[in-house]
Amino acid sequence: MALQVDIHKDFGKFRLDVSFESENNQVTGLLGASGCGKSLTLKCVAGIEKPDRGRIVLDGRVLFDSQQHINLPPQKRRVGYLFQNYALFPNMTVAQNIAVGVRDKARRKETVARLISSLWLEGQEGKRPGQLSGGQQQRVALARILASQPEVLLLDEPFSALDSYLKWQVELELSDLLASFPGPVLFVTHNRDEVQRMCREVCVLDNGRSQPVLPVKELFEAPRTLSACLLSGCKNVSRARAAADGKVEALDWGVTLTPEGPVPEGLTHIGVRAHYIRPVEGPGPNRLPCQVERVVENVFSTVVMLSTPGGDQGFSRLRIELEKERWAPLAGKSPLWLELAPRDILLLTS
Known part of the structure; x- marks a missing residue:
């Protein structure tokens, strides 16, 4: 399996207890109500939060193992994390924001030009985030992530900051992009329609606990638990x-x-x-x-x-x-x- 996650973290009143696997070139949805632990799970995979115990493995490379005392810092995990608000640098241009993610300085200019072209950002290179639409900001954020050549993508409610009239177009563009990404993708959402259109498999989270990963089709045709049934609509x-x-x-x-x-x-x-x-x-x-x-x-x-x-x-x-x-x-x-x-x-x- 490309990404294996089995982690536990105790916050007192709230406990995260998550276990799932995601294949290469596959979008796995993490579906659940607000506050169920979806974003916290992504932060643990990215290295922003440290689990109390457990193990995270990406293509055989251990990112976290509590027993072996392994906890790679975020910059060494090769994880691309798209935050809900995109987290662009407001005083940098589009080109500068993308360049921040390029690891190989000798190929920085070439990489930025390639990503601007592949993500339909021609003509926006000199603009700052505040001059862009929500969809354009999202594409810049994705370009910056892809510039670092991540091995896994973590998408945290990627359409939540978009107006409804933009969501459909941006969703189509993101779907095309993810189809060509070779690694696993974790897609966090509370929207069942997004899961149905974007994901192949889904893991339902309920009050911090993960349920078995199942095909998206099964979630809608034959959910097994009350929480999955309600989340399916x-x-x-x-x-x-x-x-x-x-x-x-x-x-x-x-x-x-x-x-x-x-x-x-x-x-x-x-x-x-x-x-x-x-x-x-x-x-x-x-x-x-x-x-x-x-x-x-x-x-x-x-x-x-x-x-x-x-x-x-x-x-x-x-x-x-x-x-x-x-x-x-x-x-x-x-x-x-x-x-x-x-x-x-x-x-x-x-």
């Missing part, structure tokens, strides 16, 4: 417990359901995505009567909030999303029966 979850004959009891929805797969040991919750729930005519297996509480009209769809037999607060409510033409004939029905197909029920542990 699922809006409907219920506390649950195993029942007889392979069934599960949805405690918040007040219904017993039959899932498609085997019930995992340690089941705590179930989930179902809003666009998979199907309105039906009446009672039957995996069906429950609901009352419409609120209707929200989007541009191309209708979002409907419903109370269930379990109640009308918190997790007891269900959310469905339908095309406008599908909702129109259903408006006014009371109760509105919904069906949760066995294949669409997500079985989750804490």
Whole structure:
């Protein structure tokens, strides 16, 4: 494996306990809510923070090992770290900012010219960061990082400082750049859509603890934990417990359901995505009567909030999303029966 991380750091009320691996030429997403330890993990890999114990290895080269008392300084790790605010030198020009990262002084001018061309910065060489757009600043920061010939890239919320109208273009440009980077890339975000578009694999962090790395497709189609399910965008979850004959009891929805797969040991919750729930005519297996509480009209769809037999607060409510033409004939029905197909029920542990 190109990058191996297995580290632990105790902050008293917060404990970082992270273990994952990332391959060469692969973008691995670190996905989690604010304060879960994503940026702290990057700082440990970069050498800015020192773990209490553990090991970090990059292509067989040990960057940190608590038992062997190895802790390489940041400048010797060959790690490129893109900070959220890009950390450009405000009084330096674009060319000067990039030149700072060049290790080989004899090739400094040539390297700066090559990176300015490859990152579409021609004509900006003499400008200072304050004269650039957010997207241009990001490209300058990336050019400075690439000038140092890093073996791994660490991207900390790379689009958070951009206005929404810039994000799409900059994301496309960054995606093209990462496709040609030979080493591993760690991509920190709390945005599931960015993970889906930018990453091949994802590691979910929850309150400082990492979960097993899984393919991005699996995160959205079959998350295994409650935190992964919520981070993937699922809006409907219920506390649950195993029942007889392979069934599960949805405690918040007040219904017993039959899932498609085997019930995992340690089941705590179930989930179902809003666009998979199907309105039906009446009672039957995996069906429950609901009352419409609120209707929200989007541009191309209708979002409907419903109370269930379990109640009308918190997790007891269900959310469905339908095309406008599908909702129109259903408006006014009371109760509105919904069906949760066995294949669409997500079985989750804490």
